[in-house]
Amino acid sequence: MAEDIQRRLPARYRELRSLGYEPEASLIVAAVDGDGNPYIFRYSGGILDDRTEDGYAMVGIGRDTGGVLLLSLLGYGPEATWDMGLLALLLIAAVNPYVSPLAAEADGLYIRWQDGKVVMGPLEPEAFQEYKQRAKKRIQLIRALWQLAETCGEEAVEKALEALKSAGEEAKS
Incomplete structure (x- = not known):
């Protein structure tokens, strides 16, 4: 899914620019690869920043204020059995209005590493x-x-x- 967005997004922006529009948007898309490591790309100002981080994910604006800092300080990695990723997301969402607090139904997809494979499914409201x-x-x-x-x-x-x-x-x- 992330690769599909990564491929289509620049093409859509080029098309809008060819029509005389100057779109401005910033987007961070993250998924989990087959080894349990996050695959992240950030699109901002027409620049695609493609990256993978060992056991860390970028959440929020800027690495210093985002989830990378918290996750690395708290020792998160794919082998962890406790979900520091969600904790970091909740902490960042509390201070950064650009990070979703997982309040809407659209926020309900949860990508995680479980039992040696990548799992994506709904995040149940009770859970x-x-x-x-x-x-x-x-x-x-x-x-x-x-x-x-x-x-x-x-x-x-x-x-x-x-x-x-x-x-x-x-x-x-």
């Missing part, structure tokens, strides 16, 4: 609401962790997290 609540809680946890690091120091927080991780692993076995 999205549940994820939004989980994301809200995780944002609160990130803030609390940051505050603890400020008050207790990074080493103390790291030690406490390692103890919690060990306790969780022991409980699983």
Whole structure:
């Protein structure tokens, strides 16, 4: 689908320009390739920026304010079992009016890497609401962790997290 849009879009813009129109639009299209990595292209000002990023996707305007920054800071990759991509999207949508907050039905297609293959399907409203609540809680946890690091120091927080991780692993076995 992304390749089809990538092929057709410049042709449509050339056609409009030949009719005397000067269209201005910016578009970011992303899909997931067969290896679970995002395939991204950005079309802006008549320039096509074709790219692939290892485990990251561009969300929002500019790399510094977009999802690439958040996803790379949070350690996202195709092998991750938790969906940092949606969390980054929700965070960016909260501060960037150009990023869809997934509020409309048209926003409901969700492309993801699942069970070793690319899956695209509807994002059910119930699942999205549940994820939004989980994301809200995780944002609160990130803030609390940051505050603890400020008050207790990074080493103390790291030690406490390692103890919690060990306790969780022991409980699983």
